[in-house]
Amino acid sequence: MIIDVHGHYTTAPRQLSAWRQRQIASAGTPFTEELVITDDEIRETIIEGQLKLQNERGTDVALFSPTAGGMAHHYGNEETSKQWTRTVNDLIYRVTQLFPDNFIGVCQIPESPGVSPANCIPELERCAEMGFVACNLNPDPTDGYWTGPPMTDKWWFPLYEKLEELEMPAMIHVSMSCNPNFHGTGAHYLNGDQTVFMQLIQYDNIFKEFPGLRFVIPHGGGAVPYHWGRYRGICEQLNNDEDLIERLMGNIWFDTCVYHHAGVKFLIEVIGAQNVIFASEMIGAVRSRNPRDGNNYYDDTKRYVDAIKDLSDADRQTIFEGNARKVYPRLDRELKKRGK
Amino acid sequence: MIIDVHGHYTTAPRQLSAWRQRQIASAGTPFTEELVITDDEIRETIIEGQLKLQNERGTDVALFSPTAGGMAHHYGNEETSKQWTRTVNDLIYRVTQLFPDNFIGVCQIPESPGVSPANCIPELERCAEMGFVACNLNPDPTDGYWTGPPMTDKWWFPLYEKLEELEMPAMIHVSMSCNPNFHGTGAHYLNGDQTVFMQLIQYDNIFKEFPGLRFVIPHGGGAVPYHWGRYRGICEQLNNDEDLIERLMGNIWFDTCVYHHAGVKFLIEVIGAQNVIFASEMIGAVRSRNPRDGNNYYDDTKRYVDAIKDLSDADRQTIFEGNARKVYPRLDRELKKRGK
Numbered sequence: 067m068i069i070d071v072h073g074h075y076t077t078a079p080r081q082l083s084a085w086r087q088r089q090i091a092s093a094g095t096p097f098t099e100e101l102v103i104t105d106d107e108i109r110e111t112i113i114e115g116q117l118k119l120q121n122e123r124g125t126d127v128a129l130f131s132p133t134a135g136g137m138a139h140h141y142g143n144e145e146t147s148k149q150w151t152r153t154v155n156d157l158i159y160r161v162t163q164l165f166p167d168n169f170i171g172v173c174q175i176p177e178s179p180g181v182s183p184a185n186c187i188p189e190l191e192r193c194a195e196m197g198f199v200a201c202n203l204n205p206d207p208t209d210g211y212w213t214g215p216p217m218t219d220k221w222w223f224p225l226y227e228k229l230e231e232l233e234m235p236a237m238i239h240v241s242m243s244c245n246p247n248f249h250g251t252g253a254h255y256l257n258g259d260q261t262v263f264m265q266l267i268q269y270d271n272i273f274k275e276f277p278g279l280r281f282v283i284p285h286g287g288g289a290v291p292y293h294w295g296r297y298r299g300i301c302e303q304l305n306n307d308e309d310l311i312e313r314l315m316g317n318i319w320f321d322t323c324v325y326h327h328a329g330v331k332f333l334i335e336v337i338g339a340q341n342v343i344f345a346s347e348m349i350g351a352v353r354s355r356n357p358r359d360g361n362n363y364y365d366d367t368k369r370y371v372d373a374i375k376d377l378s379d380a381d382r383q384t385i386f387e388g389n390a391r392k393v394y395p396r397l398d399r400e401l402k403k404r405g406k
Numbered sequence: 407m408i409i410d411v412h413g414h415y416t417t418a419p420r421q422l423s424a425w426r427q428r429q430i431a432s433a434g435t436p437f438t439e440e441l442v443i444t445d446d447e448i449r450e451t452i453i454e455g456q457l458k459l460q461n462e463r464g465t466d467v468a469l470f471s472p473t474a475g476g477m478a479h480h481y482g483n484e485e486t487s488k489q490w491t492r493t494v495n496d497l498i499y500r501v502t503q504l505f506p507d508n509f510i511g512v513c514q515i516p517e518s519p520g521v522s523p524a525n526c527i528p529e530l531e532r533c534a535e536m537g538f539v540a541c542n543l544n545p546d547p548t549d550g551y552w553t554g555p556p557m558t559d560k561w562w563f564p565l566y567e568k569l570e571e572l573e574m575p576a577m578i579h580v581s582m583s584c585n586p587n588f589h590g591t592g593a594h595y596l597n598g599d600q601t602v603f604m605q606l607i608q609y610d611n612i613f614k615e616f617p618g619l620r621f622v623i624p625h626g627g628g629a630v631p632y633h634w635g636r637y638r639g640i641c642e643q644l645n646n647d648e649d650l651i652e653r654l655m656g657n658i659w660f661d662t663c664v665y666h667h668a669g670v671k672f673l674i675e676v677i678g679a680q681n682v683i684f685a686s687e688m689i690g691a692v693r694s695r696n697p698r699d700g701n702n703y704y705d706d707t708k709r710y711v712d713a714i715k716d717l718s719d720a721d722r723q724t725i726f727e728g729n730a731r732k733v734y735p736r737l738d739r740e741l742k743k744r745g746k
Contacts, residue, residue, distance in 0.1 A: 205587075211551065212587040247545075247552040252604035252640045256629045257597040264592035285636075289596045289629030292673075295666030296625075299692030299704040300592045308697055326635030332672050333632075352639030357648055364639040 067406060068368065069390040069397070070120075072237065072284055072321050072345030073128035073169070075158060077115035079107045082157065083136075089150060090141050101153050108160055117168055119348050123368050129390075129397070131172035131202050132158055135250055137241040139207035144178040144185060151176040151189055159196050170397055171198035172237070175225075177207040179214060184224035194232045199396035200282075201229070203236035205262045210245030210254055217262050218269035226276045233395045235280035237321075238262045251351035259288025266314055267301045273317040280317050280393050282343060286329065287320035291336045319393055321345035322367045322385070325352050326359070330370035339381035343389040344371065407746060408708065409730040409737070410460075412577065412624055412661050412685030413468035413509070415498060417455035419447045422497065423476075429490060430481050441493050448500055457508055459688050463708050469730075469737070471512035471542050472498055475590055477581040479547035484518040484525060491516040491529055499536050510737055511538035512577070515565075517547040519554060524564035534572045539736035540622075541569070543576035545602050550585030550594055557602050558609035566616045573735045575620035577661075578602045591691035599628025606654055607641045613657040620657050620733050622683060626669065627660035631676045659733055661685035662707045662725070665692050666699070670710035679721035683729040684711065 085101045116128060132154035139147055155173045162171045173193035175186035190201060203225075206212050215221045217238070229236055240258035248254040263283060266272060273279060283290070290297055301311045320337055323345050324330050334342050345367065352364040362369060371377070371385060391398035425441045456468060472494035479487055495513045502511045513533035515526035530541060543565075546552050555561045557578070569576055580598035588594040603623055606612060613619060623630070630637055641651045660677055663685050664670050674682050685707065692704040702709060711717070711725060731738035 211553075212585055213551075214587075216587050245552055247554075247556050247605070248601055249604040249608055249640075252607065252637065253597075253601040256600055256633060257593075260596055260629065261588055261593040264589040265587070267592065268589055286632065289600065289632060292626065292629060292632035292669050293596060293664060295664065295669060295696065295704050296692055297592065298698075299665055299694055299696065300589075302697075303692065303694050324633060324635070325639055326676075328672065328676055329632050329635060332668065336666075336668055352636055352643065354639055354643050356635065356639065357642075358638075364635050 067127070068125040068386045069344060070125050070128040070346050070348070071282065071343050071390050071394070072323055072347045073116060073130045074133045074347065074350060075130060075161060076133050076349045077111040078133070078157065079103050079111055082154070085153070086136070086150060089146065093142055093146070097149070101157070103157065105160070105164060108164055112161060112165055115349055117165065120168060123366055125346070125368055127167070128169055129172045129200065129394070130158060130161060130169040132174045134202060134239045135242040137174050137202065137204055138209060139177045139204055139241060140179055140209040140244060144176065144181045147176040147178040148189065155189070155193055155198070162197060170400065171196065172200045172202060173198045175201050175203065177204050179207045182224065183222050186225055187228045190228055190232065190234070194234065194396075197400065198234075199394045199400070200235045200237060202239045204241050205238055205258055206240050209241050210243035210248050216265040218265050218272055226279050230276055230278035233278065235282055235393050237282040237284055239284055255285055255351070256288040259283050259285050260290050263287060263290050263297070263318070266318070267297065267311070268304060270305055271310060271313060273314065280319070282319045282321060282393065284321045284323055284345065284347065286322065286324035286333050287337070291320065291333050294336050315341050319343045319389060322371060323347045323365070324367070325364040327370040327373055330367060331374050334374065334377065334381070334385070339377070339384045340389070342385050343393060344368070344386045407467070408465040408726045409684060410465050410468040410686050410688070411622065411683050411730050411734070412663055412687045413456060413470045414473045414687065414690060415470060415501060416473050416689045417451040418473070418497065419443050419451055422494070425493070426476070426490060429486065433482055433486070437489070441497070443497065445500070445504060448504055452501060452505055455689055457505065460508060463706055465686070465708060467507070468509055469512045469540065469734070470498060470501060470509040472514045474542060474579045475582040477514050477542065477544055478549060479517040479544055479581060480519055480549040480584060484516065484521045487516040487518040488529065495529070495533055495538070502537060510740065511536065512540045512542060513538045515541050515543065517544050519547045522564065523562050526565055527568045530568055530572065530574070534574065534736075537740065538574075539734045539740070540575045540577060542579045544581050545578055545598055546580050549581050550583035550588050556605040558605050558612055566619050570616055570618035573618065575622055575733050577622045577624055579624055595625055595691070596628040599623050599625050600630050603627060603630050603637070603658070606658070607637065607651070608644060610645055611650060611653060613654065620659070622659045622661060622733065624661045624663055624685065624687065626662065626664035626673050627677070631660065631673050634676050655681050659683045659729060662711060663687045663705070664707070664710075665704040667710040667713055670707060671714050674714065674717065674721070674725070679717070679724045680729070682725050683733060684708070684726045
């Protein structure tokens with residue numbers, strides 16, 4: 067079984083973004099409009115989109131969440147974020163109900179700049195009840211200005227407690243960038259990945275306080291594997307501890323959203339299969355085909371893993387399935403319930 | 407000959423930082439104190455520091471600049487930055503005069519948030535006259551808040567014209583981070599590298615307007631080589647041009663400040679020797695030894711290049727010397743003048 071832990075509903079019917087635009091434009095006045103999308107409209111976008119590629123590429127199930135760029139937590143206020151979050155999570159829920167074999171829900175949470183992340187707990191609980199198995203956690207709700215506290219600040223701890231209790235891992239995933247310095251998918255995304263990894267190193271070991279907290283850092287961990295010597299060295303220097311980075315990696319996984327074969331191979335060689343978790347974020351940042359690589363899709367990351375000849379069967383299984391079942395216990399239980 | 411293009415005077419006598427602290431503390435009142443450091447004090451820090459490691463590691467000459475983190479352009483105002491910049495550049499000049507065979511100057515420039523980079527031109531010219539061959543260019547003079555314009559904004563163009571005219575390349579190098587989200591060497595540095603690379607992709611091709619402008623992106627290009635598929639794909643999508651990224655690489659080089667063997671090998675394999683330029687940034691971000699790699703220094707990057715068995719002699723020469731002579735014409739002329 068091949069589980070893709072990183073999928074967003076980037077193909078959602080246009081009514082969604084139109085509704086969101088009207089919601090944003092309504093700022094300060096009540097906005098009570100319900101989003102109207104039919105089941106058939108959802109079916110069409112999935113069948114012609116992510117499901118088609120799942121079948122073509124030979125993956126089985128995707129963890130599916132609202133678009134990352136669309137979270138855009140900086141718009142409006144806490145209520146704006148709550149309404150938007152419930153609306154997109156409900157849409158994801160419908161996808162998981164219409165295509166239960168192929169999509170399992172991962173939720174957005176209603177973060178808002180300056181508002182305690184504890185405000186996200188009710189939505190997290192609601193989503194857990196609806197069968198969602200994880201959440202996306204935006205380390206920068208300002209969307210490109212990074213004026214909030216680091217992820218190791220106590221500010222975030224109520225959320226971490228709840229994530230532990232619910233056995234939901236968090237994918238650390240920034241949203242759009244409003245900062246003209248940072249291109250979204252080409253800078254802000256990767257900056258976010260390595261920035262948070264470094265915050266975790268600076269703290270010593272947050273997982274001593276939250277042993278059940280699990281972070282998936284997407285996009286192959288940003289620059290981290292490529293600069294593994296830098297991170298290891300800085301970690302040793304800062305904490306005077308040669309093994310801390312290994313202990314941190316007991317609760318951190320990097321996904322395989324690295325869009326060339328050499329990069330995915332490097333990731334697995336440097337970090338090891340036990341911390342690499344299969345994902346493609348398909349129909350995402352890079353939707354085109356690579357003219358220099360057989361005109362295959364850049365984001366067909368399964369090809370890159372398949373092409374690593376000297377990967378053992380056990381490691382391949384760990385990356386494609388084992389780690390996902392381990393990191394996402396709710397997913398594992400759900401799959402087992404279905405006899406998988 | 408082995409040229410290290412990335413060295414900072416991190417071992418400068420303590421009077422320097424003490425002077426700087428007093429200068430910052432003087433904010434708003436005249437500060438006329440001269441920095442007092444003797445030649446012997448400079449000699450001692452170099453002989454026991456960078457020169458010792460040059461000899462031990464077998465490199466010949468380093469391009470040497472003020473500490474990157476110390477540039478700290480956000481402090482005070484334009485005058486603060488000018489005074490500080492002249493002071494540290496003068497100190498670098500003295501190092502190059504005391505050790506002319508081993509150190510060639512690269513200057514800091516007096517950037518200041520909100521102030522036109524054209525203000526840096528007089529200092530750039532002064533340094534060129536003193537034999538400096540390049541400058542460090544901070545893409546974020548706010549030091550961690552990124553509220554200025556991207557490097558492709560016309561704002562920067564007067565500086566680019568002057569760099570072209572003087573045949574000085576710029577190393578794109580952020581300074582310290584005041585933002586608690588961004589660790590300096592573990593996040594802000596690498597974020598800066600990939601952020602600027604992505605800005606260049608977004609612009610189409612700034613080197614059409616400035617064909618003589620050359621950027622060295624340090625720390626192995628941040629996350630760029632590891633995510634080369636992502637950057638290539640985004641570049642193709644944004645610009646509808648399959649070859650733009652190659653054309654951009656006609657004016658961009660990545661240095662080898664990647665602190666493990668696998669990373670340096672990967673860099674050269676993915677990017678190719680023609681765009682990789684030897685550097686160590688030694689006595690910098692990671693000053694310790696790697697207990698898992700023969701207890702050698704993390705930042706002894708020459709070892710990593712040496713250990714790539716299948717690198718041709720021609721490529722090795724390109725990385726160690728050829729690219730530096732090509733990218734830094736003033737360096738090449740100076741070396742030739744000395745019969746090297």
